[in-house]
Amino acid sequence: MSKIKVMDENLANKIAAGEVVEKCASIVKELVENSVDAHATEVNIFLREGGIKEISVIDNGLGMDEEDALMAFQRHATSKLYKDDDLFFIDTLGFRGEALPSIASVSLVTLKTSFHECGTYLEIEGGVLRKKENADARQGTIITIQNLFYNTPARLKYLKSEQSELQNCVSFVEKFALAHPEVSFTLQNDDRILVKTSGSGSLHKVIHEIYGLQVSSKMLEIKNSNDDFDLFGYVCKPEILKSNRNHMTVIVNGRVIRNQEINRAINEAYYTYKPDIKYPIVVLRIDTDPTLIDVNIHPTKQDIKITKMDILYDLLLQTIKDVLYQNLLIPDAVLRMPTFNPIKNEVLDSVIAESNDEILPSFQSTFDFQDNSNEKEEETTVVINPEMKKLMLYPVGLAHGTYIIAENEEGVYLIDQHAAQERINYEKNMNALRNKNITTTTLLLPITIELSQSEFLKVQAKEEHLKELGFGLEEFGINTFVFKSHPTWLSEGYEEESIRRILDLIIGGLDNFDPVKFNEKIAITLACKMSIKANMHISHEAQEELLNELCVCDNPYNCPHGRPTIIKFSIYDLERMFKRAMN
Ligand code: ZN
Ligand code: ZN
Secondary structure, eight states, X not given: OOHHHHHHTHHXXXXXXXXXXXXXXXXXXXXXXXXXXXXXXXXXXXXXXXXXXXXXXXXXXXXXXXXXXXXXXXXXXXXXXXXXXXXXXXTTTXXXXXXXXXHHHTSEEEEEEEETTEEEEEEEETTEEEEEEEEOOOSEEEEEEESTTTTOHHHHTTSXXXXXXXXXXXXHHHHHHHHOTTSEEEEEETTEEEEEOXXXXXXXXXXHHHHOHHHHTTEEEEEEEOSSEEEEEEEEOGGGOBSSGGGEEEEETTEEEXXXXXXXXXXXXXXXXXXXTOBOOEEEEEEEOGGGEXXXXXXXXXXXXXXXXXXXXHXXXXXXXXXXXXXXXXXXXXXXXXXOOTTHHHHGGGGGGGOOOOOOOGGGOOOOOXXXXXXXXXXXXXXXXXXXXXXXXXXXXXXXXXXXXXXXXXEEEEEEHHHHHHHHHHHHHXXXXXXXXXXXXXEEEEEEEEOOHHHHHHHHHTHHHHHHTTOEEEEOSXXXXXXXXXXXXXOTTOHHHHHHHHHHHHHHSOSSOOHHHHHHHHHHHHHHHHSOOTTOOOOHHHHHHHHHHHHTSSSTTBOTXXXXXXXXXXXXXXXXXXXXXXX
């Protein structure tokens, strides 16, 4: 290949650079992917000023010979570097072939690489080959990008602040490291090491290296498969939720991807375990037949489309739900081992703005409770609340008319009385709603409810469903329904209010009606309504009864909105806090 050809293509590269090089992280992504494609087991990334000044990647991969090295900077080059059978190879967009020449056209690139005994050194400035020399034959590749956009100042202003570019790079490298536990990664910015993984091959260890002990000790392993998908990974216990979605890492066939449906399935699985505004830490590996994957949209985005999504959705939902259910625990008031994680708090938790995947309201989702197409392995035994079943709690008082203080031999507990009763009522309601033999109560005074025209039509469309639930309703004049009976489980004295709330759920609901979800919403809404509020001084007997009922709940640890119902101070924690125990 000749210098002249490179120059001819330069303009096209500069234009393309605007599309592929959006931020420093997209350069890091390209270089690091090349390293891993070249079978590197160690990849070290060095940034200066968040990558704006310099990005340098050093790997111990296979390297390139002189011809390949030159080809890599040629537009539409297809070198050995890019595998045709790679399922994410985007042939029509030619992205993998274009990224390096594009980057080179707007920066100063130096490359030192070797293949067998042949070492090559290249210097390319603004897309023009300035220097080509022989170099030593050290294994691997060192590539450095400097002065990004020096020749296209208009582009330079599209880069974000140093801090924001850095956050994106850190976030990318962390996720990439999670996708490649067998490769050791280091990311250093100026003098600080921000990411360091050992390449041990263990996903749990990478989670530990990235998130620290406090998180890694609270991750639950998930594993499941059916004819089309193999799932493996870790999901966090509901006690360590994050306030943004950036910690849900999904890896499909080895690539970090983004897919709203998968995120929705994960969130759905945490339904009633977490508040809507909190998000779990999840690292999920999905392996599947490449023909079920469709890379769509822009190549620098990681969105993909999956055929048979409904099957994957159900598999994910059920697998995560099961593992959360089997691991229900009372959150400790005192986190035993607070570890200092220098990177996390400062840099990463503010990346929220960067994640733009939207999670739709859970009400809209559709799933069914029909038999799971995948057979469960025989040895999985479901243990139900071993911790709670043996728990005997004795109330010793009520604080602020809100928190029941209770004790047993193991420690002291605080119980949120509203949240606890909400849980109890929610489970009662759910059981009643699931019951096929509905008993109904006839109202002595029928309840008439007048609606607007549009509201009336919405309720009319769901009339059958309401009848199935045990509501005896009839149309009565203009835009009016009369209720003559209701299912017995509605709490006495709250009949009209309960009916109105159920109608509100129908009126405010979305178009694709899901009866299962709808019933769950009813159960939650009425449970909240029926429960004692905070600031109500309930009697000692009432406290006792509440605790007894809570202990037999299916999930006694969260209210249906995902807030905790009970918090534990173990004797050990108390002794430590009062310095009675010294370790
Ligand atoms: Zn409530
Ligand atoms: Zn609640």
